[in-house]
Structures are given as C-alpha cells and as structure tokens.
Amino acid sequence: MYEASREFVNRSLYLLAEVGDVIALNYPRNQLKRTVDLALKNKESRVILVKLAYSTSLIGKSEREELKGLSSTLKVNSFIVAERKGDIKLVDGVVYDYEGSKVISVETLINSLEGDLPVIYEDRDNFKVKVNGEKLRQKRELKGYSLGTMARLAKVSRKAIYDYERGSIKPTLDVAERLINELGEDIVASIDIFDPSEEILSGSKPSHGTDFDDQMEVEMVRRLRGLMLDVCHARRAPLDICLSGSNLRALVTISHGGEKPKDFNDKVTNMLRMAKSIKGEGFVVVEPSLRELAKELNEPEKVFTLEEFIDFIGGKVAEKTDSHNWKARNRKDNTGSDNSK
Template structure:
C-alpha cells in the first residue's frame, strides 16, 4: 500500500466513523497516532499501518501511555503482516495493542459485530464463556468426561475451558456449540479501555525525575502527573493525580511547553491543540515565556511561567485556563 493508498484508507476510516456518530480529529501523519475519534464516552486512538510488523516497542509504548492518559481505546488498522493479508474478523496484536483489518472495523462500526478469533503464536484461538459452558453441560446431565469424549478432547481441557484457564481453537469451540446447541464463545471488546498498567507509574516517576529542572516541575508541584510525549502534536500530558478517575479524561491537560518556537509555529500547533482538545474532552494550554504572546493564541489559553510560579493549587491553574479559554 503506497502513501496515497494509506491516505485513502485513512479517509475511508474518517468517513466511516463520521457517518456513524463519531466526531473525528484531523489526520496527523507525523504523529505516533493518526487520528482520534469520539462517540459519547467512547474515545478511539487510531493508527493505520501498511505492514503491522513495522511498529516498534517505543512507538507502541507511546500510544499506550496516551491511551491511558486520555482513557481511550488504542487500535491499529493494518493491511498485512509480512506478505500475508490480515483476515477479516480476526484480532491480531503487536506490542500489546490490538490490530485488525479495515473490514473488521467496518463490521464493528456498521453491524456492531465484534470479532471472536484472536491470532496468536501457534494459531487462532477463541475465548469460551466458562460459566455458560458449565451451566449448559450440567443441564444436559453431562459429566466433564462425557462432554470431553463428545468433543474429542480431554476431561482436563473441558475443566480448563469452564474455569477460563485456557483458550480454545475455533474448531473445538464450534464442535462444543454444535453439541450443546448454544453459542459459548465470547466476542473481543476492542472498544474497552485497557486496564491500567502499573508500569506507567514507574515510567512516569522516572520521567518526572528527568525533567525536574524544566517547566513541567511546577505542574508536578501542583499535583499533576506529567508525561512528556514524542511524535505528537503536543509536548506533554498532565493529569491530576489525586482526583478520582472517571470515565472521561476531563482532568488531562494537553500542554505545549516553551521550546523557543516562533509565533507562526505556535499558531500551527494551536490548531492541532484545539482539534485534539475538542475530540478528547481535555483542556489544552500553552506554558510559555514569550512576553509578546498575550493570554491566548488561536483560542488556546496561554499561561506564562511567572504566573505558574505564583500558583499554589491546581484549581488556580484550572480557573485561569477556563477564564482565558472563554
């Protein structure tokens, strides 16, 4: 898939989402993610790849930490792995991020049909609803061995299915469904926000130490966790540590920190900040030393470093951002 074809896929995804109730962001070709999309409480962080093996661990880590900060669902849409095209309604994975084909995304958005098959090392697998399996087996007065013999697996395997210890191959799952005359496989909820990984806290503490003498230190002193980013339209994310996390990321700040940028560059960045702020539901702010720039830039609040130095509580910062945004 050439750059032109990739852009076509991105546009197709944008149209697909926009036609089904999503608000979509601009497309960010030089970012670790390509676009954001929101529908009510669902926020997607999307990346499109020609070859899904092209993403490395650092890029994936960046996407995952952004997803955690924004309470978003990360998703990679790809064309192929090596020389093999991705199969429809199969979920692949790269560095802990789910990967699907474009047709799979269409099925999810248009038909609300979610994939059940996961491609992993060694083949394809499905997750069986162990509680349903056990309940129906007992309703049929079948022992573990009885059902195992009918499905041509071991008694121990049926036990593991019922207790969620192992996944099943699709063929075995289909055989069990035929025997029991009931659907027992579980769909994969790709729109679920991933569970918080404690590694993020460790990484964040290390980052905060590294930036101790820079502008973000004041945000840290005010009680924000600060996550510097790379290959994004902003310089860092800041999120109140002590506030109870809700289903929205309303306490995440998209910050742009002073890096001796000229006003023209800052204006271009402000357009991206406003776009992503609207989609993510987060506040955007510039933290600058430039005295020539007043209280806002292209609608994005501007806080001067000396103003930050006089603040004692996070509410003072949030109040100033709200005032200058309005």
C-alpha cells in the same frame, strides 16, 4: 508501499466518517511519523485512538510506544488500523497483536461501529476465541455433560474446561469450534473494542511514551508524579505530556522555543481537539519569557508557566481529594455512625 498507504489512509477516513464521529488529528504533518491520526467515537460517544497505516511495518517502535502510552495513561483504547500485519493480509473480525499493540482491519472497525464486534483475537502464536464462561457452564450442565465428557468432546483436559468456565483462560480457535458445535454459538462473547476495561485488550505492558526533549518536561513530569498522577510523554503527537488521576484527564502542549507561531498554533489546535474528544482538558505551558505567545493562540486562557500549571493542577487534585473525602464521610454519616468525635 508509501503510495498504497496514502490511498489506504484516505479511503479509511472516508469510510469511517460514514459510520462514526471522526476527530482528525493532523499534527505532525507527516502522517507516517504521526502517533495518532484520529479519535473515533461510536454511537454511545465512547472513544478510541486510531493510527492508520497500510502495513504495520510502516509504523516505527517509537510511534507504537507513544500510542500505547497515551492509551494506558488516558484509559482509552487504541488501535493500529491496517490492511496488513507485515506481509500478512488482516482477516476481518480478528484483533491482532503486534508487539503489544492491537491491530484490526478497517472493516473490523466499521463493523464494530455498527454493533458487530469481533470475537477472535491473537495471543502470542495462537488465535483464541472469547467465550462466556458462565454461559459455557450453563449449556454444558443443560446438556448433562460432566467436565470429563465435555473435555473428551473438545479434545482438551478437564482442567482446561474448568478454566474456560472460570474465565482464567480462553480456548484456541479449533477448540472453540468444537465447543460451539456441542453447545451452540451463544457461548461466544464479543470483544468490546470501545471498553477500556475489556480484558482481551488490557494484557500488553503499559508504556510511558518516549524520552524527554528538555529539562522543563523532566521537571514537569517529576512534579506531576509527585501529585500521584499517571504521566506519559509524546514527541509525535499534538501534545507533549498527558496525565490522568484523581478524576483528571489532561493533555499538555509545551512551547520549546523557536517554533513558528502558525505551526505551534496548529499543534495546540489539534491538542485541544483531542482533549475534547476524550472528555479531558487541554493546556499550554510556556517559559515566562514566552508569555506573549499566548496572544497568538485561539484560547490564551489555557496558557500557563510551569509554576502556574503545577499550582493549578495541584489545586484540582486537592479539590478532588477533598470532595472524595467529603463523600466518604457523608456515606459514613448515612450509616448512622457518630462522626462528631
């Protein structure tokens, strides 16, 4: 299976590069132990994070939790792109669920890049179809069907039809087929895999990544959360910490000591590449005694000690907060309110 996975990864990278902007992330070097293999942009420069594997069974729980953590913290959708979910071959045009991780085939991803988005998704033990509730109601009323008549034709309850139209639930595949037969295919809605607010993709429980490696990470996360920022820790990606909030989005690579300069430079290079792809910032944090390490890096101006980094981020948060407060006051001024008191 490992050889099949290597072939699948190489083929997928080639095919995706033909239709999208692929930002390859090659750290760690062992692809099977890597949380994320690439960031992928569509024509509108919207980005997703991708983990490639022939089968989902090749991806450990730690890698999946990290990928979910990066996704939820950075507000960027993430997918496992695979040939199989366990022993089952993936069907194109379907978004699968694997213990909270979203899984699609490479063909589904290619089609999505070309504008042909999926409409079917797995929800627990059922496959469902995303429908446009308002369109469903309009078509039902245009046909002159009451809720009861539509329920009878679809072989569901009146409440189910009511809930489909409100968007609170989605029909299973067999029910959707009956609705489409009566009302037409335009009641179906696409699942926008590039949209972080897509309701179908936001149902899984968020993750905070994996356990910390050392006390510096513990202290950094504690202080960043004290600034009301969302934070996630990673071990199997080119970053150690990611954070977001106050219109900030940043990746941080930490020197734990003992790394070979070339290996650490590779890690930082991949981190900065990933940060740029998600329109975020990238930083390196080192112990004061390792300040000389900055000279070995391509962008030494991005290197901070922990204290310098917290001060820097704290300043950015304060700056963003002051800007937000100024805009709020300005909006009040424009309403004619007296703010001179």
